[in-house]
Amino acid sequence: xxxxxAKANMLAEGIIAVLAAGFYWETYHFAEDSxxxxxxxxxxxxxxxxxxxxxxLTLFFQARRVWKNAPDxxxxxxxxxxxxxxxxxxxxxxxxxxxxxxxxxxxLGFMLTMPWLMFGLFCLAEKPEKRRYGLYLILSAVSPVIVxxxxxxxxxxxxxxxxxxxxxxxx
Amino acid sequence: xxxxxxxxxxxxxxxxxxTYLVMMAAFTALGILFGALPGISVNMALILxxxxxxxxxxxxxxCVLLACYIGAMSGGLISAIMLNIPGTGSxxxxxxxxxxxxxxxxxxxxxxxGILTSFVGGTLSFILLLxxxxxxxxxxxxxxxxxxFAIGVFSITMIVSVSGDSVVKGVLASLIGxxxxxxxADPVNGVSRYNFGFHALDGGIPTTALMCxxxxxxxxxxxxxxxxxxxxxVRQMEPLRGFGISLGDYLRRWKTILRAALIGTYVGxxxxxxxxxxxxxxxxxxxxxxKHPETFGQGEVDGLIASETSNNACVGGAMIPMLxxxxxxxxxxxxxxxxxxxxxxxxxxxxxxQDADIIYLIFAIMFVANFFMIAIERVMLNGYLRVLTLxxxxxxxxxxMVCFVGAFSARNNYTDVFVFIxxxxxxxxxxxxxxxxxxxxxxxxxSGIIESNLARALxxxxxxxxxxxSRPIAMxxxxxxxxxxxxxxxxxxxxARAQKTAS
Numbered sequence: 001x002x003x004x005x006a007k008a009n010m011l012a013e014g015i016i017a018v019l020a021a022g023f024y025w026e027t028y029h030f031a032e033d034s035x036x037x038x039x040x041x042x043x044x045x046x047x048x049x050x051x052x053x054x055x056x057l058t059l060f061f062q063a064r065r066v067w068k069n070a071p072d073x074x075x076x077x078x079x080x081x082x083x084x085x086x087x088x089x090x091x092x093x094x095x096x097x098x099x100x101x102x103x104x105x106x107x108l109g110f111m112l113t114m115p116w117l118m119f120g121l122f123c124l125a126e127k128p129e130k131r132r133y134g135l136y137l138i139l140s141a142v143s144p145v146i147v148x149x150x151x152x153x154x155x156x157x158x159x160x161x162x163x164x165x166x167x168x169x170x171x
Numbered sequence: 172x173x174x175x176x177x178x179x180x181x182x183x184x185x186x187x188x189x190t191y192l193v194m195m196a197a198f199t200a201l202g203i204l205f206g207a208l209p210g211i212s213v214n215m216a217l218i219l220x221x222x223x224x225x226x227x228x229x230x231x232x233x234c235v236l237l238a239c240y241i242g243a244m245s246g247g248l249i250s251a252i253m254l255n256i257p258g259t260g261s262x263x264x265x266x267x268x269x270x271x272x273x274x275x276x277x278x279x280x281x282x283x284x285g286i287l288t289s290f291v292g293g294t295l296s297f298i299l300l301l302x303x304x305x306x307x308x309x310x311x312x313x314x315x316x317x318x319x320f321a322i323g324v325f326s327i328t329m330i331v332s333v334s335g336d337s338v339v340k341g342v343l344a345s346l347i348g349x350x351x352x353x354x355x356a357d358p359v360n361g362v363s364r365y366n367f368g369f370h371a372l373d374g375g376i377p378t379t380a381l382m383c384x385x386x387x388x389x390x391x392x393x394x395x396x397x398x399x400x401x402x403x404x405v406r407q408m409e410p411l412r413g414f415g416i417s418l419g420d421y422l423r424r425w426k427t428i429l430r431a432a433l434i435g436t437y438v439g440x441x442x443x444x445x446x447x448x449x450x451x452x453x454x455x456x457x458x459x460x461x462k463h464p465e466t467f468g469q470g471e472v473d474g475l476i477a478s479e480t481s482n483n484a485c486v487g488g489a490m491i492p493m494l495x496x497x498x499x500x501x502x503x504x505x506x507x508x509x510x511x512x513x514x515x516x517x518x519x520x521x522x523x524x525q526d527a528d529i530i531y532l533i534f535a536i537m538f539v540a541n542f543f544m545i546a547i548e549r550v551m552l553n554g555y556l557r558v559l560t561l562x563x564x565x566x567x568x569x570x571x572m573v574c575f576v577g578a579f580s581a582r583n584n585y586t587d588v589f590v591f592i593x594x595x596x597x598x599x600x601x602x603x604x605x606x607x608x609x610x611x612x613x614x615x616x617x618s619g620i621i622e623s624n625l626a627r628a629l630x631x632x633x634x635x636x637x638x639x640x641s642r643p644i645a646m647x648x649x650x651x652x653x654x655x656x657x658x659x660x661x662x663x664x665x666x667a668r669a670q671k672t673a674s
Contacts, residue, residue, distance in 0.1 A: 005604075005605075008603065008604055009604050009605075012600065012601075012603075012604040013604070016343075016347075020350075023350060023353075023365075026365060027364075030362050030363070030364055031362060031363065040360070040362075041357035041359070041360050041362035041364060042364075044349075044353070044618075044621075044622045044625070045350075045353045045364060045365075048346055048349050048350050048353065049350070051342075051346050052343065052346045052347060052350060055339055055342055055343040055346065056343060058339055059339060059340065059343065087395075087396040087397070088396075090395045090396055090398075091392055091395060091396050094391070094392060094395045095592065095596055098388075098592045099589070099592055101575070102585070102588040102589050102591075102592055105575075105579070105585060105588055106585045110575075110576070114572055114575070117571075117572075117575075118568050118571075118572060121391070121395075121568045121571060122564065122565075122568055124395050125391075125394050125395050125398070125564040125567065125568065126398065126564060127398050139565065139568075143569065143572065144572065147572060147573070147576070151222075151223075151576065155223050155224075155225070155226050155227070156226040157222070157225055157226050157576075157580060159576060159579075159580070160579065
């Protein structure tokens with residue numbers, strides 16, 4: 001395991017262990033009627049929660065050992081490293097854009113959500129100097145309309161219409 | 172009516188119903204396209220086809236999904252031969268000899284042989300499926316909850332043992348998959364679990380949305396983070412006549428073909444072991460048996476035949492446990508199984524007697540779709556090569572749009588779109604730390620089988636775990652599960668020690 005990998009693993013396995021503990025703890029809040037069955041609804045979740053916790057902790061300590069045994073200068077270099085900052089920002093923007101689209105999906109509908117989401121994704125997936133805004137604009141504007149009508153007419157599936165309901169009810 | 176009669180009747184129905192024919196042709200073509208595009212897996216092809224089937228009747232939906240599956244399994248060879256980039260994981264070994272053939276100016280010949288042998292491998296495995304699956308189903312009728320519980324546990328340990336370098340990470344991945352499946356009402360008492368006040372989660376985490384996220388979002392995130400989408404230069408292919416090989420020449424290699432088909436089908440049956448392992452095993456077997464092993468990797472036709480026959484034979488193999496036992500053999504089979512369940516098809520031993528029409532229709536679709544695959548792939552070869560030059564980012568953004576539709580439309584629920592995004596993001600970060608998607612998906616699907624059967628078994632045995640010792644088949648699977656886990660642990664320890672010594 002490389003030092004950088006160990007650092008990421010430590011963080012991730014730590015989070016997984018905490019979530020597993022929460023997963024286990026939540027089983028005490030199940031509205032369970034013990035008279036229903038000797039094998040309760042909490043049995044497997046508790047087993048899974050406990051095992052995930054144990055395995056995540058094992059991997060956490062494995063990664064911690066690698067991190068601790070690494071030379072000091074390598075750890076300092078990693079701690080100060082900003083090489084992946086741009087990539088992380090783009091990943092964060094991607095997730096934020098997707099969540100925003102999901103939040104507005106019901107209100108805006110498919111045809112008004114997809115164009116800006118697609119345009120945003122096209123831009124995020126390309127280096128700024130190589131972006132072809134014209135092409136992205138055309139693709140983002142045209143393809144959701146085509147997909148909407150293909151689903152409606154070919155597969156009898158009406159995608160969310162949102163605020164365009166008054167117009168699209170004429171379909 | 173006998174199974175074979177239903178099978179031939181189903182073939183007749185398929186060939187005389189224009190809707191089925193059109194759908195199979197269209198989705199085989201689409202499947203080949205997705206298989207050919209590097210970075211778009213067979214799983215993703217299926218997930219993209221799924222939303223299109225929501226409003227279809229069961230039979231048409233099955234035509235769409237299975238044709239797409241068969242097309243995608245074969246499509247990987249196009250980019251493997253012409254770009255030296257395997258379109259799917261199972262066509263990695265196709266690059267070993269297919270690409271050297273293309274570099275020697277024999278790209279057309281390699282393509283022709285690849286397409287022909289994909290067809291032959293698929294057909295041989297479907298014939299085996301037709302005969303073996305009903306036999307297994309007959310035996311499985313005697314299985315009780317302990318046996319199903321043991322098969323579920325065995326399947327998980329098999330996936331863990333082949334899922335990567337670290338066994339602990341494999342186990343953790345399948346447990347995380349099981350944890351995802353715990354949301355919603357428990358399968359025995361109906362007690363609500365982990366819904367955190369969201370009634371949309373009462374029915375559990377939506378499978379389609381989770382699968383869409385798990386397979387599409389990590390690919391898009393990788394693209395966004397690395398920005399490495401360089402345009403691909405496709406090698407020129409010389410004109411191809413027929414399949415690039417004479418029938419006599421091809422049939423002279425019958426031993427290679429048969430061996431590869433049997434290896435592919437056998438490996439396909441094993442839980443968790445997919446097309447990539449099958450093609451590697453068949454390729455190495457052929458190389459070891461060859462009188463000229465030094466020609467392998469230099470454009471050897473036998474190597475190409477072994478690889479492509481076995482990875483397509485894997486499709487039939489993976490369908491055997493899925494149809495006969497209701498237990499998927501791979502993450503792709505798990506997606507097919509959940510898609511069929513969504514359309515009301517219940518796989519398992521009882522289906523062979525209660526829903527024989529549907530089961531034999533599945534066999535017939537796979538058989539007919541294989542003919543569509545050979546015809547379409549051969550005729551549209553140049554078109555597919557042209558599509559390969561499209562920038563991946565454009566294709567991926569289009570895929571995200573279709574996934575949005577897929578995640579939402581399965582239940583017409585807006586919460587499912589959040590599940591798609593958050594599940595996919597979690598999948599990406601888990602993948603980043605070496606926790607694979609395949610064991611997560613398998614853990615998620617097998618969780619229900621394990622939990623409900625264990626509960627049923629314990630309630631029959633009045634809470635005694637030792638009752639399993641009186642069930643020899645269940646015990647055999649448990650012993651196999653322990654053995655596979657211990658042996659993979661031993662192997663990983665050995666590997667780690669060897670690495671330590673080397674460093």
